[in-house]
Amino acid sequence: MMNDIRVEKLLINYKTLEQFKRFKEYGNQELSMLEDLQNNIIENDSESPFYGIHIGHTLIARMSLYRVRAKYDAYFEPPQDYLELWKLEVLPDYRGRNYGKALVDFAKSFQLPIKTNPRINSHGFWEKMGFQKAKYEMERDLGENPLIWMPAGVREKDV
Amino acid sequence: MMNDIRVEKLLINYKTLEQFKRFKEYGNQELSMLEDLQNNIIENDSESPFYGIHIGHTLIARMSLYRVRAKYDAYFEPPQDYLELWKLEVLPDYRGRNYGKALVDFAKSFQLPIKTNPRINSHGFWEKMGFQKAKYEMERDLGENPLIWMPAGVREKDV
Numbered sequence: 001m002m003n004d005i006r007v008e009k010l011l012i013n014y015k016t017l018e019q020f021k022r023f024k025e026y027g028n029q030e031l032s033m034l035e036d037l038q039n040n041i042i043e044n045d046s047e048s049p050f051y052g053i054h055i056g057h058t059l060i061a062r063m064s065l066y067r068v069r070a071k072y073d074a075y076f077e078p079p080q081d082y083l084e085l086w087k088l089e090v091l092p093d094y095r096g097r098n099y100g101k102a103l104v105d106f107a108k109s110f111q112l113p114i115k116t117n118p119r120i121n122s123h124g125f126w127e128k129m130g131f132q133k134a135k136y137e138m139e140r141d142l143g144e145n146p147l148i149w150m151p152a153g154v155r156e157k158d159v
Numbered sequence: 160m161m162n163d164i165r166v167e168k169l170l171i172n173y174k175t176l177e178q179f180k181r182f183k184e185y186g187n188q189e190l191s192m193l194e195d196l197q198n199n200i201i202e203n204d205s206e207s208p209f210y211g212i213h214i215g216h217t218l219i220a221r222m223s224l225y226r227v228r229a230k231y232d233a234y235f236e237p238p239q240d241y242l243e244l245w246k247l248e249v250l251p252d253y254r255g256r257n258y259g260k261a262l263v264d265f266a267k268s269f270q271l272p273i274k275t276n277p278r279i280n281s282h283g284f285w286e287k288m289g290f291q292k293a294k295y296e297m298e299r300d301l302g303e304n305p306l307i308w309m310p311a312g313v314r315e316k317d318v
Contacts, residue, residue, distance in 0.1 A: 027304040032295035086302025119278055136191035142225060143245025145186040
């Protein structure tokens with residue numbers, strides 16, 4: 001039931017960080033959040049760049065979103081704030097039920113262009129979500145395979 | 160026999176691009192090189208950012224290297240030119256024979272700091288190569304898990 005899916009901003013606490021361990025793309029970012037919490041560099045329940053979907057008390061899907069300022073925009077025309085999206089992931093048992101789409105729709109609801117660099121081979125999914133390959137530009141993209149989505153009135157920057 | 164391993168700069172031509180298809184991390188970059196060649200945007204045998212190792216006429220390992228200018232350096236102290244390394248990969252049949260190490264040693268021979276963001280779980284390899292995790296900084300690293308290597312006299316920038 002699509003209308004039951006609720007995307008929430010995740011707070012950094014030991015429970016969230018423990019749940020993050022179930023996701024495949026657990027890395028430096030999560031370890032750094034854990035250290036910051038342990039060393040009191042950040043407070044319990046600080047805001048995080050992660051958004052997630054819970055079923056009961058279980059986090060079953062997540063993504064990270066960061067608003068990149070227009071002065072750093074190298075992808076869109078006219079240059080503007082855009083969202084970098086990463087670590088979009090649905091736990092294996094919950095795939096195929098539109099949770100990934102719900103997260104992407106949430107990101108789109110800001111009506112800003114979106115850029116992502118999926119680490120796994122998931123182009124079919126991103127294509128269904130309306131994302132397209134950015135024209136590759138080495139100095140900018142280096143090892144990335146960037147995918148972009150644009151709301152009306154925005155176009156890809158010429159490279 | 161380690162002393163037989165020769166790392167070469169790769170030229171962009173149809174043969175190189177055909178050989179690239181055997182590597183797992185084939186993506187936008189390679190497709191863009193192919194298009195540029197087909198559309199005469201670049202000449203046959205243009206230089207590429209790729210370096211490789213051949214056995215006979217077969218490309219069995221490769222990596223990409225790009226020199227990032229000091230003004231964009233957000234990783235090292237003092238700020239300086241550094242190498243971004245990506246798509247380091249040895250074909251499955253040739254692993255465990257130091258070809259990966261030969262490529263990394265080649266990159267180190269420039270005596271510049273190196274940054275990489277391995278897409279696959281290969282931390283054991285990078286640790287053996289003397290790389291360490293960069294302290295994660297969200298605005299800079301977003302979805303990356305950057306690893307860095309520093310020659311003598313260079314240290315990691317405080318974040």
